Amino acid sequence: MSTREKKSMLCPNCRKLISSDEPVCPYCGLSKPGSMLKTHLLGRFSAASMNAVKLIIYVNCALYILSIILSPSTLGLSANPLTFLSPSDRSLFILGATGTVPIAGYGRWWTLIAASFLHGGILHIFFNMAALGQLGPFVLREFGFNRFVIIYLLTGVAGFFVSYLAGIPFTIGASASICGLIGAILYYGKSRGGFYGQAIYRQAMGWVVGLVIFGLLVPGINNWAHGGGLASGIMFGFLMSYNEQKGETYLHRILAAVCILSTAMTLLWAVLQDVYYSF
Numbered sequence: 001m002s003t004r005e006k007k008s009m010l011c012p013n014c015r016k017l018i019s020s021d022e023p024v025c026p027y028c029g030l031s032k033p034g035s036m037l038k039t040h041l042l043g044r045f046s047a048a049s050m051n052a053v054k055l056i057i058y059v060n061c062a063l064y065i066l067s068i069i070l071s072p073s074t075l076g077l078s079a080n081p082l083t084f085l086s087p088s089d090r091s092l093f094i095l096g097a098t099g100t101v102p103i104a105g106y107g108r109w110w111t112l113i114a115a116s117f118l119h120g121g122i123l124h125i126f127f128n129m130a131a132l133g134q135l136g137p138f139v140l141r142e143f144g145f146n147r148f149v150i151i152y153l154l155t156g157v158a159g160f161f162v163s164y165l166a167g168i169p170f171t172i173g174a175s176a177s178i179c180g181l182i183g184a185i186l187y188y189g190k191s192r193g194g195f196y197g198q199a200i201y202r203q204a205m206g207w208v209v210g211l212v213i214f215g216l217l218v219p220g221i222n223n224w225a226h227g228g229g230l231a232s233g234i235m236f237g238f239l240m241s242y243n244e245q246k247g248e249t250y251l252h253r254i255l256a257a258v259c260i261l262s263t264a265m266t267l268l269w270a271v272l273q274d275v276y277y278s279f
Helices: 036-045 052-069 089-095 100-106 111-117 122-143 145-165 175-192 194-217 223-240 250-278
Strands: 008-010 017-019
Touching: 052 089, 052 111, 052 122, 052 145, 052 250, 089 250, 100 111, 100 145, 111 145, 111 250, 122 145, 122 175, 145 175, 145 223, 145 250, 175 194, 175 223, 194 223
Parallel strands: none
Antiparallel strands: 008 017
């Protein structure tokens, strides 16, 4: 008597090893993961198959290059490494710098989204992208693509909203979102516990201590945005959980899609504005 041989496959959404006849992926909850449509279509273009961290870094670098190309006459070329290759305030304002001046003065609330993708100098973007490259893959792996997107984008908005309430006039940078990732990692380590969880928690606390010291010693650091990003990262980690606690839900996917679409439209609007006013 012959028995049906079970075949293994990678889930087209979360890329975990499962049986091809599973009605629902036990890891991410995708229904009928073995269907031809999802295997061939979703498998090629699934969120998990995209390197979200690299994509965010590319977008940040592209907007930084655009910001200095469109303001060559005021480009910072001083010997001071903190201001070397700095785009003009005008270019940053048009592209979406946030704070009380853009929001209270001009009603530009959309800058709460755009400001996370702008930077004021070569060292500014270098250190932020280096931190993202270290922290992002961990959050992406432990929380999943959709929750990573939600955490990264919404903690940036939350951090800049806190700094707006605190009266910061003009601010940019990915550090609020990066602090959001640190907050999510803090929650993960504390919640998971055990040797591994405690080790992760201690490493994340090391990042927090470093940020506090850096913020106190270096002038011009937006500590309000850092604090808002960190606190909201902990909150989102608690509200959404991580992969070991529960898989991503349809609500996570919908919210992530809304965040991606809103961010893409905001950045496109910012770029079109900058090109229009520059030429």
